[in-house]
Amino acid sequence: MERSSVQNRIVIIGGGPGGYEAAHVAAQLDAEVTVVDTDGIGGSAVLTDCVPSKTLIATSDLMTEMAGASELGVNFQDHQGDAATTVKVDLAKVDARVKQLAADQSRDIQARLERDGVRIVRGRGRVTGPHTVSVDGGEELEADAILVATGAAPRVLDTAQPDGERILTWEQVYDLQEVPSHLIVVGSGVTGAEFASAYLALGIEVTLVSSRDRVLPGEDADAALVLEDVLTRRGMNVLGTSRMASVTREGDEVTVTLTDGRTVTGSHCVLALGSVPNTHDLGLEEVGVELDEGGFVVVDKVSRTTVRSIYAAGDCTGILMLASVAAMQGRIAMWHFLGDAVRPIDLKKVSSNVFTSPEIATVGWSQKAVDDGEIVAESVTLPLGGNARAKMQGVRDGFVKLFCRPGTGVVVGGVIVGPRASELIHPVALAVEASLTVDQVAQGFTVYPSMSGSVAEAARRLHRV
Numbered sequence: 012m013e014r015s016s017v018q019n020r021i022v023i024i025g026g027g028p029g030g031y032e033a034a035h036v037a038a039q040l041d042a043e044v045t046v047v048d049t050d051g052i053g054g055s056a057v058l059t060d061c062v063p064s065k066t067l068i069a070t071s072d073l074m075t076e077m078a079g080a081s082e083l084g085v086n087f088q089d090h091q092g093d094a095a096t097t098v099k100v101d102l103a104k105v106d107a108r109v110k111q112l113a114a115d116q117s118r119d120i121q122a123r124l125e126r127d128g129v130r131i132v133r134g135r136g137r138v139t140g141p142h143t144v145s146v147d148g149g150e151e152l153e154a155d156a157i158l159v160a161t162g163a164a165p166r167v168l169d170t171a172q173p174d175g176e177r178i179l180t181w182e183q184v185y186d187l188q189e190v191p192s193h194l195i196v197v198g199s200g201v202t203g204a205e206f207a208s209a210y211l212a213l214g215i216e217v218t219l220v221s222s223r224d225r226v227l228p229g230e231d232a233d234a235a236l237v238l239e240d241v242l243t244r245r246g247m248n249v250l251g252t253s254r255m256a257s258v259t260r261e262g263d264e265v266t267v268t269l270t271d272g273r274t275v276t277g278s279h280c281v282l283a284l285g286s287v288p289n290t291h292d293l294g295l296e297e298v299g300v301e302l303d304e305g306g307f308v309v310v311d312k313v314s315r316t317t318v319r320s321i322y323a324a325g326d327c328t329g330i331l332m333l334a335s336v337a338a339m340q341g342r343i344a345m346w347h348f349l350g351d352a353v354r355p356i357d358l359k360k361v362s363s364n365v366f367t368s369p370e371i372a373t374v375g376w377s378q379k380a381v382d383d384g385e386i387v388a389e390s391v392t393l394p395l396g397g398n399a400r401a402k403m404q405g406v407r408d409g410f411v412k413l414f415c416r417p418g419t420g421v422v423v424g425g426v427i428v429g430p431r432a433s434e435l436i437h438p439v440a441l442a443v444e445a446s447l448t449v450d451q452v453a454q455g456f457t458v459y460p461s462m463s464g465s466v467a468e469a470a471r472r473l474h475r476v
Contacts, residue, residue, distance in 0.1 A: 025047075324344055340356060421448055
């Protein structure tokens with residue numbers, strides 16, 4: 012396809028997934044692209060959040076597999092031939108690998124941007140008009156369109172201030188100077204559950220403080236119950252319906268005080284209290300960009316703000332805080348402004364994953380939506396314990412759940428709980444995206460034996476004559 016010779020000036024504030032993916036699309040469409048970045052290309056997703064946390068979790072997953080090795084006939088011996096009784100993790104080496112991989116990924120992304128002809132400007136960008144961005148109050152950049160992709164930061168409270176040593180946000184855990192003897196995780200959402208699960212698998216005592224009656228209150232209830240059962244069975248102390256009032260430190264001890272007066276004492280505490288958007292003092296409201304009461308940028312389904320020439324993508328919009336969603340919002344913004352084919356974002360087709368052990372992957376309509384009458388759907392749930400491959404691998408916990416429309420059998424959602432659920436959800440996501448029927452999913456060949464065979468089997472059980 013012949014490209015347009017028209018040059019459009021695009022300025023992107025923020026080098027995370029929303030920013031760098033938008034830059035690639037704009038460069039592909041022959042725009043003149045500048046990315047203004049403060050903390051490093053890749054943003055928090057690459058440098059302090061997704062890439063580091065999932066690298067840490069990769070090590071914890073290996074520890075989980077090793078814990079079940081004896082059941083599969085694998086035993087460990089020391090150099091004298093005696094049975095080895097413990098497996099230990101070198102946390103300093105793990106953290107060094109985490110930070111190195113994050114830095115390498117950031118460099119790789121920057122190199123590709125530069126190959127695409129994208130200009131990268133180091134500094135803090137501020138919107139000074141519908142078509143202008145200043146960098147640290149100095150260089151003024153002219154733009155036909157501006158994309159704000161500044162992300163979000165960990166939420167902290169006055170009564171729970173991180174010190175970077177023993178009271179930590181999730182961005183600070185990779186600089187631990189010693190292995191925690193007892194880690195307290197405050198917050199049982201996705202971030203809190205992931206870190207609690209990971210450190211438990213690394214052999215660390217973990218207490219999870221949850222203000223709700225179960226972990227992962229925003230996820231499928233059946234999936235959350237499976238996870239909580241597994242975590243408690245492995246030794247985690249889960250404090251449900253326990254709201255944190257304050258976190259204090261005295262010497263080498265950290266104390267979490269609950270609103271009912273109880274206290275929990277440990278060596279370290281990770282705060283997983285949600286995120287706040289990085290939109291303060293960006294000049295957005297001054298030029299007419301609407302922010303909601305939480306400070307998030309208000310956008311439509313093509314990432315456009317209330318100012319026609321200004322778009323926004325990623326966590327700063329609060330739409331759905333996933334790197335994949337940020338990237339798609341950024342691409343959609345550029346496709347829309349530069350006149351390429353574009354389809355508005357559909358959050359009901361977004362697949363997501365909680366990287367606990369076991370993992371929890373979801374896509375499409377949820378059980379809660381069905382229960383609340385938002386959509387009429389039939390469902391079936393198959394425990395993974397009946398899957399031949401799962402039996403071979405010693406997997407007992409988990410399930411596959413599919414939702415379909417009655418009558419037509421069109422797949423509208425699914426939940427998978429188990430090892431590598433993030434990989435297994437893809438065929439379900441494709442079915443939701445393409446509006447495939449359960450019969451079409453069932454008639455596709457799967458490998459025998461395989462975990463994915465349970466997806467096809469669930470679809471077969473939803474067949475209607």
